Amino acid sequence: MSGKLYLIPTPIGNLEDITLRAIRLLKEADVLLAEDTRTSSLLLKHLGIDKKILAHHQHNEHQSAKEIIRFLSEGKTVALMSDAGTPAISDPGFFLVREAIRNDIAVECLPGATAFVPALVNSGLPSDRFTFEGFLPVKKGRQTRLKQLEHEERTMIFYESPHRLLKTLTEFIQYFGDNRPASVSRELTKLFEETVRGSLADIKSHFENNTLKGEFVICVAGKGSVKE
Template sequence: MADPYSKPGLTLVSTPIGNLGDISLRAIEALRSADKILCEDTRVSKRLLEKHGIVSRLSNYHEHNAKLVRPKIIDGLKAGAKIVLISDAGTPSISDPGYQLVKACIKNDLKISTVPGPTALIAALTISGLPTDSFYFGGFLPNKRNARRKKLLEQKELETTLIFYDSAKRLLNSLKDANYCLGERSAAIARELTKIHEDVQRGNILELIEYYERNGPPKGEVVVVIGPPTKKPNVDQKELKLMLQELLSNNSLRDSVKLATDKLGVSRSIVYEQALNINKE
C-alpha cells in the first residue's frame, strides 16, 4: 500500500533534535520523494540531507517570510506537488509557523500527512523524572521579565507539569521568575539532548538557581521542565527560627536550609528566606 507522502500533498516530517542518526526510514523516504522541501534554514537542513544522500530542492519557510510565500506553496500543492515541511530540529508546527500552513491547506481542502518523530519537549519530559501523565507546553518563555512573569502566573494554578523552551542567556532570570511566580517546585533543565554533551540538571527551582549561579549559564537552547505544585504542611515560624539559629551556628546557610527543610517537610523557599533574615540580624 502506498504511503501517504507518495501522493500529492503536504507532509510534515520530523527531523533529529541533535543526533543526525535519529531519523526514521519513513522520514528519509518522504524527503527523497518530495518535489520540494520547506525548511527554516537551508544550511542546517542541507547537512541532514547530504548525510543521507538526498538530493532535493530546498526552500525557506520561516516566521519572517511565511506570510509572503504561503500562497505560492498552496498554489504548488493545488497543481499536484509533493511538498515536505521540516524544521531545523524536531517536529514542524511546534513553536514555528508550520501550523499556519496546515491551516491554509485545510481551508483549501488539500491533503496533509505526517511522518512523526523527535521533539525536544517530549524528550526532555521523559527523562526529567517529573510527572508525565499530564503536562502543559508553553512554547518559548518571553524575553522581557514582565511578560515572562505574566505567562508563568497564568499557569500557577495548573496541577500539571509545565514545559517551556528558553535560551541559555535568559535561563537564570527565567528560573528566578519561576521561583517568584510558582514557588518551590521540582524542576529539570535539559540541553544538548541526544548530543555528546547531553546534560540534564534536576532539583527544586532554588537548587537550580544556585547551580547556575555557581557554574554559569549553559550553552544553546534549553528545555525547562517544572513539576506540578506540591502541598506543604504549615510551618511554625517560631519553631523554624529556633531550629535555623541552632543549625546556622554549626553549618553553612545552604546545609542549614537543607537540613531544616528535610526535617520539617516544608517549603524550601520559606526556610531559605528565614535563614537569610537570621543572617542579617
C-alpha cells in the same frame, strides 16, 4: 487532483534519530521547505539527498504559503522540514497547515524527534498530565502568563535560550517557590547532554556555576502534584 503536505521531523542532535519514512519522503517530495536552508542542506547532504530547498520561516511564511498552496493545488508533494524537531512546535508550520486544510489539501505529520518529550520523561516529574508552554513571551505578556501558571497543577514544560535561562529560573522561583521540584535538560541527544533535577533554587545555583550552552528544556512540577 491536489498534492499532499508532509511535515517531517528532523533530529534535534543525533542524526541517527531520523526515521526511514522521513528519508524516503525527503527523497520523493517534489518540493522541500525549511526554516534555515543552510542547516537543512547539511542534513540532506548527510543523507545523500541532492535537492533544492525553499525557505519557509516566520518572516516570509504568509507570502511563501501562497506559492506552496499553488504547488499543492497542482498535485505536487511538498515536505516541510524543521531545523531540529517537529514543524509547528515552536517552529514555523502552523500557518501553512491551516492554509492547506482551508484549501482541502491533505496534510500528514510524521512522528519523530521533538525536544520536550525526552525532557519530560527524563525529568522524573508526573507525565500523565502536562502543559507545553514553549517559549514564554520575552516582554509583553510575560508576567501575566507566569501569574496565570501560579496555580497550574500539571507539569509545565518550557523552552529557553542560554542567555535568558537564569532570568527565567529566577522568575520561576518568584512565582512557583524556590522548593518547587523541576528539571532542566540541555543538548538533548548530543555529546554533552545534561539533565539537572532538584528544586528550582538548586537548579539555578547549578547553572550559575556551570555551562550555559545549547538549547534548554525546563520542566516544572505542577502545584501540589508532588511533595515539595
